[in-house]
Amino acid sequence: MRIAVEGCSHGELDVIYDAILAEEQSSGERVDVVLLCGDFQAIRNATDLESLAVPLKYRRMGDFHRYYAGEKTAPILTLVIGGNHEASNYMWELYYGGWLAPNIYYLGAAGSVDLGGIVVAGASGIFKRHDYTAGRFEHQPYSPSGIRSVYHTRQFDIIKLGLLQRPQIFLSHDWPNGIEHCGDVTALLRKKPFFREEVATSTLGSPPLQMLLDALHPAYWFSAHLHVRFAATVYFGDAGQSDTLAVRSNTILNPEVLEISDEENATAVSAVAMPAAVPHRPETTQFLALNKCSPRGDFLHFFTLPTPADPFLHASTEARPQVPLLYNKRWLAITRVMDPYFSLQRRQMPLPSIQDPSLRERICEEEARLDTLFADKVNPLDVRAVQHFQHTAPASxxxxxxxxxxxxxxxxxxxxxxxxxxxxxxxxxxxxxxxxxxxxxx
Ligand SMILES: [Mn+2]
Known part of the structure; x- marks a missing residue:
């Protein structure tokens, strides 16, 4: 399965799809799925702009409303997570995930799906400490603070994700805290010198995402938000470096030992190309942050992942065969078991630890219950059979x-x-x- 990944979309769907279709033409290789890492801006109509937290000058409709109206259709199955510039009112309607428009599926505030036999998980929003432990208390019309807190990542969603089994691909808008030390931090600081203080004080990126990276070890992790391309490899366990990302960061993040000399002659661009063809060991995570969509290009990453759907995709006579999209049964079980903790008020009851054995046991029981429930159903987990795109507001x-x-x-x-x-x-x-x-x- 060939995958295209992009960083922040900022409403520029036409530019993104045109660039992908142009790459298909030049490479002669079909792209099967597109992954978009947030700031998608699913603006259906001008009213949705009221829920988009951006300075006045950036309040633009963007391309999405034409896809929502049906004037255009996403040419390739597209999976989306949310960032910090979103039609938060619309994203809230699909909190558990759903079709933003035909062929464009939002993973939800947190979510995980089975894409052609591989597990993709994603966390929407960005981390802000003061809202992290709150419930989902915001309601419309959003207050000046609610329009921002609504996209702040919640502990509730992070814990749900931490209960997953190892996904192949993880998507997040902001970066896991400390990830910069698993790549060429010197080159990163040369391109983005204003990250220097955050790097020196260990405040670049999201601590809950760091926890998830340590807990899940996904084979691939893609992020956006900081508008720079940056690759890193994280080694876990027995892969030769026996530390977790947290340990690595804490060890390295002593400002005294940080090498941020500008004289060093590192290659800023070539050093960050992710070696897509290198097979990953199970103990590593290949991290890649992508740039925002811009006419100058280089905001996309293409790679091929062997999946159980490959024989079907290769054998299909269709120009663009439909990649199977299923619910992740484990995620459904987690969602049910964690539901009693879900809060629509600011107050969030204390949450269990992702290590809690009884919690994990209940999730396994729920999975078994789902097996029984689904036993006589045909394709019970097929997203396309269960959820259909529906307009919930005018497209205009x-x-x-x-x-x-x-x-x-x-x-x-x-x-x-x-x-x-x-x-x-x-x-x-x-x-x-x-x-x-x-x-x-x-
Ligand atoms: Mn952003």
Missing amino acids: ATAYTSQHRRFLSVEEIAKIRASALERRRKRGAAQRSVRAYQNLDT
Whole structure:
């Protein structure tokens, strides 16, 4: 199975698919699935912009609404996780995962699926310590703080992911904390010098993702968010380096021993190409962070992974055979067993440890129960048979406002918003966020 991975999408679906189709043409090799690592911006209509946490100048519709409307269709099965710039209202509708548009499947706030026989797992959002242990308390219209906390990763979801068995591929928007030390950190700092302090203080990346990396050892891990291409190899257990990522980071992350000399002549670009063809040992994770989508290119990574679906994919006479997409039974069991802990309030009851033997036992029991439940069903785990894409809001680059009693274009809304901001600023009430259009009707 040939896979294309991309970093932050920022609503640029056309550029991404065009680049992938162009690569297929030049290489002569079909791409079977696309993995997008967040900041996807599933903006269905102008009202969704109200739930997108970006500065005013970045409030753009992007390409997604045409895919949502059916004007365009994703040419290749696409799996998506969320980042910190999302239509958080829409992502919340699909908290457990689902079709954002035909052929574009969101893994949910956390999720795991079986893709042609390999397990893909993903964590949406970014880590912020003060919201990590909270429940999912945000509701719409989002408050100025809720529009941000809504995409902060929750411990509840991380623990669920930590209960998975080793996935082949893990997707996260931000990087696992400490990962920079498993690659060429000097070259990274040459390209992104402003990471220096975070690297020196061990604050680059997400600590919960570091925990997951140590717990799961996925064969491949892809991230985005920091808008730079960076490759690393993490060795676990018996692979020659007997430490975990946490131990490595804690050992190396002494600012005194950090080599961040600018004189060193490391090759900044060639050093970060991930050796896709190198077979991975089970004890290593190949990490690759990807750049954001940009016209300058180099935001994609292509690689081929042997999967149980390969004979089917090779034998198919179709130009683009449909890659099997199944629920991961283990994930379904985890979701059921952890459900009593799910909180819709700020308060989150204490959560069990991922090492808790009785918790793991209950998950195994649940898996056995699912086996019985599914025994007489045909393809019970087939995502396409169970979940169908449905519109839940109009697809339009306009939004109806009850105040104006008509549909306004994005440009008009931006103009009105800008002048409202300006008036507010003049009145000296800049500390209060302008929510003039929070009541836009869909
Ligand atoms: Mn981001």
